[in-house]
Amino acid sequence: MRMIIFGPPGAGKGTQARRIAERYGIPAISTGEIFRSNIKNETALGLQVKEILATGGYVNDDITNAIVADRLAQEDCAPGFLLDGYPRTAEQVDALDVELAARSNELDAVLELTVDDEEVVGRLLKRAEIENRIDDTEEVIRERMAIYHRETQPLAAMYAARGLLVQVDGLGDIDDVSLRIGEALDGRVR
Numbered sequence: 750m751r752m753i754i755f756g757p758p759g760a761g762k763g764t765q766a767r768r769i770a771e772r773y774g775i776p777a778i779s780t781g782e783i784f785r786s787n788i789k790n791e792t793a794l795g796l797q798v799k800e801i802l803a804t805g806g807y808v809n810d811d812i813t814n815a816i817v818a819d820r821l822a823q824e825d826c827a828p829g830f831l832l833d834g835y836p837r838t839a840e841q842v843d844a845l846d847v848e849l850a851a852r853s854n855e856l857d858a859v860l861e862l863t864v865d866d867e868e869v870v871g872r873l874l875k876r877a878e879i880e881n882r883i884d885d886t887e888e889v890i891r892e893r894m895a896i897y898h899r900e901t902q903p904l905a906a907m908y909a910a911r912g913l914l915v916q917v918d919g920l921g922d923i924d925d926v927s928l929r930i931g932e933a934l935d936g937r938v939r
């Protein structure tokens with residue numbers, strides 16, 4: 750199973766990604782988490798991207814593409830993978846296509862979690878109290894939403910044209926959303 754999960758900030762991608770990955774026995778790869786762990790460990794990459802994450806912008810495509818290519822080359826990705834938060838730009842879609850073609854691999858599904866903007870802003874502000882993420886202030890959240898709608902949401906149409914898009918309503922409690930995802934993905938599993 751090779752798939753992508755995407756949706757606006759706060760849609761619950763990370764939580765659902767971990768569940769899907771467990772269910773299909775594939776690694777969940779979150780570019781956001783990779784960046785955050787590099788920031789935490791103060792690596793060269795972390796220092797380079799810290800300010801970008803703090804303001805809600807997107808990390809440069811070349812950097813992000815290289816990180817994902819490296820990760821996909823690791824052995825645990827042979828049976829499949831779930832990309833969470835990548836691709837986020839049209840250029841990243843192209844880079845992923847090249848990467849997959851080089852391995853004679855194809856995507857099985859692209860899952861879009863749909864949610865209402867105001868609902869997710871509320872969720873993120875609540876999470877901010879618990880997780881203390883540098884990018885969970887209201888101003889930065891609004892910026893991340895705006896960038897998402899401008900750069901990433903349009904990618905849904907590209908994958909829909911390829912017959913890969915699966916849209917699932919991300920509102921409701923975590924278990925309900927997981928059930929919906931399970932039903933929507935059944936039949937696409939390899």
Ligand code: ADP
Nearest residue numbers: 758759780781782802806807808813834835837
């Ligand atoms: P969310 O989608 O909730 O904002 P993520 O953990 O997916 O959280 O991403 C956090 C931040 O990491 C993004 O706001 C962005 O700065 C950076 N990031 C993650 N993935 C990408 C990507 N594919 N391209 C560029 N920047 C990314």
